[in-house]
Amino acid sequence: MTPFHQTGYRTCCLEGKKRSGRRKKKENMNTVVLVTGANSGIGLVLCERLLSQDLEGLQLCLACRSMRRAQAARSALLASHPAAQVALLQVDTSSISSVIAAAREVKLRYNRLDYLYLNAGIMPNPQFDVKAFFKGLFSSRIVSMFATGEGILTQKDGVTPDGLQDVFATNLFGHFLLIRELEPVLCHAGRTSRLIWTSSSNAHRSAFDLDDVQHRRGARPYSSSKYASDLLSLALNTRYNKQGLFSSVTCPGFVMTNLTYGILPSFPAVLWTLLMPVFWLIRMFTNTFTLTPYNGAEALLWLFKQKPESLDPQAKYHSFTSGLGNNYTLPRKMDIDVETSDALFEKLLRLERDVREKLKERAEESQYPCRT
Ligand SMILES: NC(=O)C1=CN([C@@H]2O[C@H](COP(=O)(O)OP(=O)(O)OC[C@H]3O[C@@H](n4cnc5c(N)ncnc54)[C@H](OP(=O)(O)O)[C@@H]3O)[C@@H](O)[C@H]2O)C=CC1
Numbered sequence: 001m002t003p004f005h006q007t008g009y010r011t012c013c014l015e016g017k018k019r020s021g022r023r024k025k026k027e028n029m030n031t032v033v034l035v036t037g038a039n040s041g042i043g044l045v046l047c048e049r050l051l052s053q054d055l056e057g058l059q060l061c062l063a064c065r066s067m068r069r070a071q072a073a074r075s076a077l078l079a080s081h082p083a084a085q086v087a088l089l090q091v092d093t094s095s096i097s098s099v100i101a102a103a104r105e106v107k108l109r110y111n112r113l114d115y116l117y118l119n120a121g122i123m124p125n126p127q128f129d130v131k132a133f134f135k136g137l138f139s140s141r142i143v144s145m146f147a148t149g150e151g152i153l154t155q156k157d158g159v160t161p162d163g164l165q166d167v168f169a170t171n172l173f174g175h176f177l178l179i180r181e182l183e184p185v186l187c188h189a190g191r192t193s194r195l196i197w198t199s200s201s202n203a204h205r206s207a208f209d210l211d212d213v214q215h216r217r218g219a220r221p222y223s224s225s226k227y228a229s230d231l232l233s234l235a236l237n238t239r240y241n242k243q244g245l246f247s248s249v250t251c252p253g254f255v256m257t258n259l260t261y262g263i264l265p266s267f268p269a270v271l272w273t274l275l276m277p278v279f280w281l282i283r284m285f286t287n288t289f290t291l292t293p294y295n296g297a298e299a300l301l302w303l304f305k306q307k308p309e310s311l312d313p314q315a316k317y318h319s320f321t322s323g324l325g326n327n328y329t330l331p332r333k334m335d336i337d338v339e340t341s342d343a344l345f346e347k348l349l350r351l352e353r354d355v356r357e358k359l360k361e362r363a364e365e366s367q368y369p370c371r372t
């Protein structure tokens with residue numbers, strides 16, 4: 001038994017026909033999978049679950065901002081899968097130069113990338129509105145409040161050294177730039193590559209504004225960044241499907257991870273654990289309370305096994321856990337449209353041009369420091 005495993009739960013996947021072991025192995029020869037934010041929570045357990053599939057030639061690349069934490073994750077994975085091929089990559093998705101350097105490294109190491117999991121994410125300085133929470137408990141919004149966190153959470157965002165809003169840069173723009181930089185290894189004639197986003201049911205149209213895509217003005221940068229990732233996924237499909245690149249969006253449900261522990265910082269981890277029976281009870285009414293990273297990773301793993309052409313680009317694929325602890329994946333139509341997704345894509349392209357120019361200027365300045 002490894003730390004990733006969870007006892008007492010039966011996992012049932014809505015998988016198509018079962019393939020024979022031998023065919024499965026041949027098809028997956030040298031499948032390269034890169035996961036951002038792979039050193040903890042859903043990203044780490046996804047890696048473990050991928051390794052447990054026993055796919056021959058699977059090459060995992062853990063893309064993390066801290067090499068120390070990445071090493072610890074690699075050691076944990078190798079402890080349960082000693083023969084696995086697990087590489088590390090340093091990337092801070094909130095930093096333009098880090099993303100560009102990481103992409104350069106990927107292109108040197110691999111000539112093809114089959115799966116790119118865009119999973120790294122933050123929800124900094126969350127503010128939990130206790131009053132709204134108790135009001136919600138006695139209203140008809142109760143189920144949707146527990147499923148989405150809508151109406152009870154806001155955040156205080158910061159600004160990165162590149163001058164971008166932190167949540168936007170980390171959750172969305174860094175990943176956008178990574179995809180753009182990795183085009184040569186993602187778009188290959190005769191083969192498909194996959195982008196799989198860890199979005200959220202907290203994504204909401206009302207938090208997003210095309211005139212403020214970085215969410216400088218509001219107090220829901222997390223919701224805005226996740227809604228933007230839903231839109232971006234659709235735009236990527238519009239533009240890249242012909243080149244064999246397919247994008248999908250997932251929601252892991254409510255999962256106990258470092259991200260959620262940060263929501264009530266005064267709550268020690270042990271209190272969260274004590275609340276587990278309450279959460280299991282709530283799960284009887286909402287299957288979105290997946291609670292463990294193992295359950296939360298269900299949709300991310302399910303998508304790995306699907307043919308991309310069979311997926312709906314306007315659907316979000318949700319991990320669900322039933323009251324009895326069974327995991328399954330189901331699609332839910334997203335509240336997005338092609339026009340807004342295209343408009344966002346254009347804005348991101350413009351921002352990409354700007355940041356690249358700034359980066360060039362900075363490089364020139366450091367080369368010729370005396371020039372004015
Ligand atoms: N937990 C939940 O209930 C839900 C989570 N999600 C999403 O799931 C994803 C994974 O989060 P989760 O597992 O819950 O939380 P964790 O905090 O455990 O994982 C987040 C991961 O992202 C990494 N990360 C954060 N910032 C950066 C950065 N600038 N550059 C590179 N990596 C970074 C973290 O690295 P480090 O350890 O160094 O901080 C960590 O590995 C996120 O996108 C989150 O929004 C969506 C819906 C629900």
Ligand SMILES: CC(C)CCC[C@@H](C)[C@H]1CC[C@H]2C3=C(CC[C@]12C)[C@@]1(C)CCC(=O)[C@@H](C)[C@@H]1CC3
Binds near residue numbers: 153202264
């Ligand atoms: C202390 C109380 C007895 C219980 C407090 C519960 C809340 C802290 C949670 C109830 C629903 C949760 C939730 C999220 C965070 C924690 C809650 C608000 C998310 C917003 C976390 C991030 C996501 O992406 C969403 C999918 C989650 C939705 C549910």
